[in-house]
Amino acid sequence: MPEMNLVQSINSALRHEMKANDDVIVLGEDVGKVGGVFRVTKGLFDEFGADRVIDTPLAEGGIIGTAIGMALYGLRPVPEIQFSDFIFPAFDQIVSEAAKFRYRSGGEYTCPMVIRTPVGGGIRGGHYHSQSPESLFIHTAGLKVVCPSNPYDAKGLLLSAIRDDDPIMFFEPKRVYRAVKMEVPEEEFTVPIGKAKVVKEGKDVTVIAWGAMLFEALASAQEVAENDGVDAEVIDLRTLWPVDIDTIVESVKKTGRVVIVHEAPKACGFGAELLSLISEKAFLHLEAPPKRVTGWDTPFPYTLEMEYLPLQHRITPALIETVRF
Amino acid sequence: MQTQEQVVPIRTPETHLEGDDVFTVIRPDGTTDPNTDPRLPQHMVLDLYKAMVRTRIVDLQLERLQRQGRIGFHIGSLGEEACIIGSAAAMRPNDWIFPCYREFGALLWRGFPLQTYVDNMYGNDEDPVKGRQMPDHYTARAYRFGSVSSPIGTQITQAVGMGWAARHKGKDEVVSVYFGDGATSSNEFHTGLNFGGVMNAPVVFLCRNNRWAISVPTEMQTKAAKLSDKAIAYGIKGVRVDGNDVLATWKIVREAVERASRGEGPTLVEMLTYRIGGHSTSDDPRAYRVQNEVERWRGTDPIVRLRRHLETKNAWDDAREEEFKTETEAQLKTCIGLSEAKKKPELSSIFTEVFSKQPWHLKEQQAECENGPRAKPAH
Structure with missing residues (x-):
């Protein structure tokens, strides 16, 4: 089985699905000849041509607006927004249009x-290449939100996402792009949307994370296990919304x-919603005040x-404090 | 309180359509210019006329219903019937229409049942969009007609994507997209024309320049003398047509459709018209425009103009007008009666079709709603 980093595994998923389904179209800024600024779409232009891998003009609203038109017609567009910090010109198209078409059209x-x-x-x-705006999209009715932490999940989740009948935000943790390598099957496989993964079992405290922070959570879990005898359970959400509440x-x-x-910043970050859900569904099981370890409520x-x-x-x-409460 | 006398006219309105670049067919006396006349068969011109008259009858009646508190809202097209019906009629059966929100006339032209449209106005349980949207926010995929949303201009880039997709699939299908003069200031107008040009998409951009974007006149929307000039910057064709002349509109839009179909790219069509009514039933234009401007525009009424043309051909008269109006009004009245008697949508309709499959949190919330204080919905 080949080893792939996140860039390669996403590229592998795109290539597989573009081969399997002519309706899959990649579009965005610099996604064509150069293969994207992170090279995630590298080689797709040469393999599938300018009609399947479209270098668009530089306007995010236009990328998503035209992708919506393609989807309405029956294609399966996979638009790329170069950095999620630049997604806001397309916010109206995502929030008011893509997310609402099914509902508003009966x-x-x-x-x-x-x-x-x-x-x-x-x-x-810096601020404009680093933010984590996922909760804005979780808050929007009609969107699914996915954020894989590793190359294997990224490929499996992307294949599920392209085959899904709903609009999906697919956040790729750029810090992980080339930092993690693992075995990823060359052939197709899927990871289901809506299923979290317990990546380390434990009995003392639950740590919930996703994306690049999953590795920080795992490192802390290992640290407290070695130094303090604390047995932490670590959950990688993988899909943020609809969240795997059962797990x-x-x-x-x-x-x-x-x-x-x-x-993401603490105020109204996804942690706030997760803690509300936990309070509603497991309040009497809590032995200590829950904690959030997040970005500060400042610009990045x-x-x-x-x-x-x-x-x-x-x-x-935070783990020690919660366990010793 | 501001009285009407205190309103300062902020411009001198043009009541006629000047300039040798404004394409016109029907002359003031009702005859047509032989050099521009598309020579449509008479039965089709009659159909256009009837559709325009029906649009106006429906508009006036829905406005009354709103004033009576029987429907919540209406956004009408008084004075804009020719540009809406003429452009819709110029689209071929397999072409698509992306509406703004003022084009119910185009929807009915496509054959959408009047009853279903009125159900949408009432948001009842037979409204295809299940009462989820305000009145006049219809969807009609089976009629190759889009889905109305309120944000300005969003449909423009979508139309480009759809046109591109149709061509990608090897289909000869052109997409037209409506918007007003105000939308020419929106992000999506510029992005849409730019993407449409670069992608050479088979799209016709239909700008209803009705001179008013709620309370802001066109000359405060742009310093450009002509909206059609904006096409130049995107390398696409731009044309102006007398939008109160249904035959001229038909011809110009059909030519744009044919160009798009031949792979010659998009056209921006500026249809010059005038919004006789308010922006919607929620608007009172007396607060920002002088009444004599409206009265002068009534002199260019597209329905009066087409009727004069039909009379020169002895194709229409008072008796036929009366008969058609009576019949249409009766049909509309029946639809209204039926729509009013229908139930509200089920509570469950709030929670369905948010996603392809209902996720756990919406199942929970639906159960909470259905078993809560509204457990027995009062219809």
Whole structure:
């Protein structure tokens, strides 16, 4: 089985699905000849041609608006937004249009499309290349939101997403793009949307994370296991919405303690919704106040980005505090 | 309180359509210019006329219903019937129409049942969109007609994508997309024309320049003398047509459709017309425009103009007008009666079709709603 990084596994999923289905169209800024600024679509232009891999003019609203038109007609567009920080010119098209077509048309029109976009910090990108806007899309009725943490899940989830009949936000943790390599099947396989994964079982505290922060959560779990004898359970959400509530509730009922980690700012970040759901569904099982380890409620800083991100050095004390409460 | 006398006219309105680049067919005396006349068969011209008259009858009646509190809202097309019906009629049967929100006349032209349209106005349980949207926010995929949303201009880039997709699939299908003069300031107008040009999409951009975007006149929307000039920047063809002349509109739009079909790219058609009514039933234009401007525009009424043309051909008269109006009004009245008697949509319709399959959280919320204080919905 070949080893792939995240860039290669997403490329492999796109190539597979474009071969299997002529209706799959890739479009976006620089996705063609150059293969995208992160080279995720590398080689697709040569293999499938300018009609399947479209270098668009530089306007995110136009990328998503035209992709919607393609989807309404019956194609399966996979538009790329170069950085999720640049998605806001397309916000109206995503929130008011793609997400609402099925509902507002009584099911006559649907918008099956996967909006791929790199997310998150830690790559010295400053405010405009580092943000994590996922909760804005989770808050929007009609969108599914996916964020894989590793190459295997990324390929399996992307294949599921392209075959799904709903519009899907596919956030790719750019810090992981070339940082992690693992065995990924060359052939097709799927990872179901809506299913989290318990990546480390434990009994003392539940840690919920996704994307690049999953690795920080795992590092902290290992640290507290070695230094403090704390047995943390780590959940990789993989799909943020609709979230796998059963896996979360089952874990929290077992551990009675929960720490949520995300890069996005704390206020109204997805952690807030997760804790509300946990309160509604497992309140009497909680043994300690839940904790959120998140980005600060500030813009994303450049020089001090590692002090902004909820990295291992901040997660570890949160775990200890929660367990010792 | 501002009285009408205190309203300062902010411009001198043009009541006629000047310029040698404005394409016109029907002359003031009702005859046609032989050099421009598309020479449509008389039965078709009669169909266009009847569709325009029906549009106006429906408009006036829906406005009354809103004033009576029987429907919540209506957004009409008084004075714009020719550009809406003429352009819709110029689309071929397999072509697509993406509406703005003022084109119910185009929807009915496509054969959408009047009863279903009125059901949409009432948002009842036979409204195809299940009462989920305001009145006049219809969808009609079976009629190759889009889905209305309120944000301005969003449909423009979508039409480009759909036209591109049709051609990609090897289909000879052109997509037309309506928007108003105000939308020419929106992001999606510029993006749509630019993408349409670059992608050489088979699209016809139909701008109803009705001179008013709610309270803002066209000359405050742009410094450009002609909206059609905006096509130049995108390398596509731009044309102006007298939008109160149904034959001229038909011809110009049909030519644009044929160009698109031949692979010659999109056209921006500026249809010059005038919004006789308010922006919608929620608007009172007396607050921002002088009444004599409206009265002068009534002199260019597209229905009066086409009727004069038909009379020169002895194809229409008072008796036929009366008969058609009586019949249409009766049909509409029947539809209204039936729509009013229908039930509200089921509570479950709030929770379905958000996704292809209902996820757990919506199942939970639907159960909460159905078993809550509204457990027995009062229809």
